[in-house]
Amino acid sequence: MSEPIVWLTIFVLSVFVGIEVISKVSSTLHTPLMSGANAIHGIILLGAILVTGTTDNGVAVAVGLVAIVLAAVNMVGGFVVTDRMLQMFVRKKPVKKDESTGGAA
Amino acid sequence: MPTWIQLVFLACGVCFILALKGLSGPKTARNGNLLGAVAAVVACLMPFFWTDLHLKHVPLIIAAIVVGTVGGVYGAQKVQMTQMPQMVALFNGVGGGAAALVALLELQEHVSADTHENWFIWAATAFTVVIGATSFAGSAVTFAKLQDLMTSRPVVFPGLRYVFGITLGAAVVVSVRLVIAPSVWLAVVLGLIGLFFGLLLVLPVGGADVPIVISLLNAFTGLTVAAGGYVLSNVLLLIGGTLVGASGTFLTLLMAGAMGRSVTNILFGALKGGSTLGAGEASDRPVRSVTPEDAAIMLGYADRVIIVPGYGLAVAQAQHTLRELVDVLVDKGIEVDYAIHPVAGRMPGHMNVLLAEAQVPYEQLREMDQINGDFKDTDVVLVVGANDVVNPAAKTTPGAPIYGMPILNADEARQVIFMKRSMRPGFAGIENELLFDEKTALLFGDAKDSMGKLLNAVKAL
Numbered sequence: 001m002s003e004p005i006v007w008l009t010i011f012v013l014s015v016f017v018g019i020e021v022i023s024k025v026s027s028t029l030h031t032p033l034m035s036g037a038n039a040i041h042g043i044i045l046l047g048a049i050l051v052t053g054t055t056d057n058g059v060a061v062a063v064g065l066v067a068i069v070l071a072a073v074n075m076v077g078g079f080v081v082t083d084r085m086l087q088m089f090v091r092k093k094p095v096k097k098d099e100s101t102g103g104a105a
Numbered sequence: 106m107p108t109w110i111q112l113v114f115l116a117c118g119v120c121f122i123l124a125l126k127g128l129s130g131p132k133t134a135r136n137g138n139l140l141g142a143v144a145a146v147v148a149c150l151m152p153f154f155w156t157d158l159h160l161k162h163v164p165l166i167i168a169a170i171v172v173g174t175v176g177g178v179y180g181a182q183k184v185q186m187t188q189m190p191q192m193v194a195l196f197n198g199v200g201g202g203a204a205a206l207v208a209l210l211e212l213q214e215h216v217s218a219d220t221h222e223n224w225f226i227w228a229a230t231a232f233t234v235v236i237g238a239t240s241f242a243g244s245a246v247t248f249a250k251l252q253d254l255m256t257s258r259p260v261v262f263p264g265l266r267y268v269f270g271i272t273l274g275a276a277v278v279v280s281v282r283l284v285i286a287p288s289v290w291l292a293v294v295l296g297l298i299g300l301f302f303g304l305l306l307v308l309p310v311g312g313a314d315v316p317i318v319i320s321l322l323n324a325f326t327g328l329t330v331a332a333g334g335y336v337l338s339n340v341l342l343l344i345g346g347t348l349v350g351a352s353g354t355f356l357t358l359l360m361a362g363a364m365g366r367s368v369t370n371i372l373f374g375a376l377k378g379g380s381t382l383g384a385g386e387a388s389d390r391p392v393r394s395v396t397p398e399d400a401a402i403m404l405g406y407a408d409r410v411i412i413v414p415g416y417g418l419a420v421a422q423a424q425h426t427l428r429e430l431v432d433v434l435v436d437k438g439i440e441v442d443y444a445i446h447p448v449a450g451r452m453p454g455h456m457n458v459l460l461a462e463a464q465v466p467y468e469q470l471r472e473m474d475q476i477n478g479d480f481k482d483t484d485v486v487l488v489v490g491a492n493d494v495v496n497p498a499a500k501t502t503p504g505a506p507i508y509g510m511p512i513l514n515a516d517e518a519r520q521v522i523f524m525k526r527s528m529r530p531g532f533a534g535i536e537n538e539l540l541f542d543e544k545t546a547l548l549f550g551d552a553k554d555s556m557g558k559l560l561n562a563v564k565a566l
Contacts, residue, residue: 004225007335007343014331014344017122018351025129027363027447027472030356030454035193036128036138037352038323040121041330042196043145043345044204045170047337049152051210052169053160057217060210061162065169067206072173073180074200075149079142081181081192082128086135088461 032089035082042075110151111340118344120144125352131467148341186462187419190452191251194319198244201326204333205237205296211336213289227287229332231280234292237329238299239306240322246307247322250315251451257315260308272302306372311506313493314371316452317361321368324353363447365499365509392528395546397555400522401562403546407484410434410441411476413513414460416450417490417526421552424463427489430560431469443469444476444486444513446494473513480514488515489524490552496537505535521545524555 025033048071052064120140127137149170152160160166177196184192208230215222249255276298283291310318327349334342361368395403404410412431418424431441443465449456457470480486488495495515498505515521516539523540525547539545548555 004223010340010343011331011335011347014347015351018125018348019355021122021126021348022129022352022355025356025359026131027454028445028457028470029129029131029134030360030447031189031193031452031458032134032138032454033125033128034320034323034353034356034452035189035196036134036141037125037327037349037356038193038197038200039138040124040141040145040345041200041204041323041327041349043121043148043342044200044207044330044333045145045173046149046152047207047330047333047339047342048203049149049160049166049170050158050337050339051207051214052166053152053162054158055210055214056161057213060213061165063206064210065165067203067210068166068169069173069176070199070206071203072170073177074196074203075145075177076174077177077181077192078196078200079138079145080178081184081189081196082138083135083142084181085186085189085458085461086138088458089131089134089467 029089032082032085035078035085039075039078039082042071042078045071045075047071107155107157110155113151114148114339114341117144117148118341121345121348125348186459187416187451188252189455189458190316190319190450191248193452194244194247194251194322197319197323197326198241198248201237201240201244201322201329203237204326204329205234205241205299208233208237208333208336209289209292209296211333212287212292216287216289224284226336227284228280229335230287230292231283231295233329233332233336234295235276235280235299235302236325236332238296239303240325240329242300242303243307243318243322243325244303246304247315247319250307257311259311265305265309269305272298272305276302310371313448313507314364314366316448316455317357317364317366317368317371319452320353320357320360321372324350324357327351327353360448360453363453363511365507365511390541392540392547393543393545395522395548397548397558398562400546400548400559401566403485403520403522404434404439404487404559405437405563405566407439409479409483409485410439411480411483411486411515411518412441412443413486413488413491413495413515414443414445414449414456415489415491415494416455417492418552419450419456419459419490421490421556423489423553423556424459424465426553426556426560428460428463428465430556430563431465433560433563441469442471442476442479444473444480444515445470446473446491446513447511449491449494473511477514480517483518484520486515486518486521487524488521489556492525492537493535495521495539496535497539498535498537501538507535515539516542519544522548524548524550524552524559526551 124141127133331346
């Protein structure tokens with residue numbers, strides 16, 4: 001298989017996996033899911049580090065550093081803010097009231 | 106690249122899949138997110154352990170990472186839950202911008218080294234630069250609209266569709282030029298076109314549709330990162346970006362479906378001249394206004410109450426008082442539920458986050474499909490800071506901007522209490538007939554203030 005075909009194969013399969021894994025999400029979780037997915041594309045930070053660390057051109061290094069800052073904001077901020085939201089969802093269950101009588105526990 | 110690093114990247118790719126899988130279930134969501142974070146951090150450490158790479162400028166790189174991390178954590182910790190949509194837009198935009206810059210730098214490396222790559226690489230570079238820039242500028246406008254830095258109404262001008270068409274054409278022409286004869290300055294021009302295109306894409310979108318656009322731009326950035334992965338020959342970027350691109354696109358369609366809109370209609374509705382916003386004027390027709398004490402009696406002697414919370418509730422920070430009110434009503438033996446419209450708040454699922462923050466038990470939150478049949482047996486519906494999601498015009502007025510959007514059937518209940526600050530229309534800018542219905546009572550005032558009075562009045566019953 002030629003190189004581009006390998007990449008295309010990975011791409012197409014990833015598209016299907018991406019749709020499949022979230023196809024059953026409830027609308028309750030749309031906001032955290034969007035935010036979490038947003039953080040995952042912050043992986044561009046890896047790319048930013050690689051291009052910045054392999055160039056000698058002064059301007060390129062400067063631009064690369066800007067890209068690193070932006071990507072780090074995306075990745076770190078995205079994961080932290082998603083966790084903050086999800087923390088609220090899994091907070092300890094409130095004291096359950098006795099449902100049959102409606103009386104306070 | 107050493108095999109072991111490739112294996113680490115493969116493992117990180119698998120972790121991203123599991124992270125998304127986890128995020129789509131309430132019990133697994135938090136662990137899913139943490140798994141994704143760990144994988145991303147591990148992946149980003151790899152260049153420092155990849156000795157053959159001879160990574161240069163390490164102190165500067167680390168400093169930049171620290172700056173970005175501090176900024177990201179600060180923003181993520183400070184943001185209020187009501188402002189979550191614009192925060193997501195902002196994080197998304199900077200990611201898109203970073204991807205565009207990375208592709209630009211890689212192009213510069215290739216050009217200066219005079220390497221002969223196949224044309225796929227140049228096409229992917231052009232795609233990354235133009236869509237990354239689009240996502241950056243589009244997200245910036247989205248942020249400004251949601252943060253009230255600019256009007257949330259559609260910004261249109263005569264000839265917009267021609268400017269739009271010309272910009273699109275220019276992007277294609279320059280991209281083709283770039284593929285034939287790669288050069289850095291062409292890529293810079295392409296980036297500028299992308300920025301302009303981002304503005305044109307989001308400015309005409311009306312306030313109520315902005316959340317869909319956030320999701321769409323998120324998918325754009327994902328695809329940008331995927332293309333960037335191909336440019337850099339990095340399989341992890343390709344996998345991560347594609348996963349986000351695909352799931353983001355799917356999520357966008359899902360949300361648009363929940364609003365009864367098509368994505369093309371949302372994006373290009375304004376171009377065709379049909380605005381997504383109404384006149385935005387308040388009417389002076391008579392309404393029935395009540396005092397908190399009257400409203401308390403209606404609630405206190407009901408058997409079944411449904412609360413319809415909206416963004417106004419969260420803006421007024423009244424959700425804690427509302428939960429207290431519901432606790433008091435439940436103690437009186439009244440059956441109370443919250444009816445959550447899929448797009449309540451400023452982003453699908455946003456209201457669930459806001460109520461979870463106020464520690465409203467998860468079981469009391471009912472989704473639209475589950476509860477819509479219950480309204481006709483309901484004594485009182487209390488609408489707090491919501492408007493468009495209970496506007497019957499969505500069912501009855503074919504010309505209305507929200508026509509076709511599924512709504513909560515509050516109009517079927519015996520009585521409706523609206524807590525409103527004023528008669529101003531909702532985010533979609535159209536009048537709500539339900540406000541003038543004879544079974545509707547209006548309780549005017551700041552939601553937090555009125556809610557406090559209502560709570561005291563109910564306690565005093």
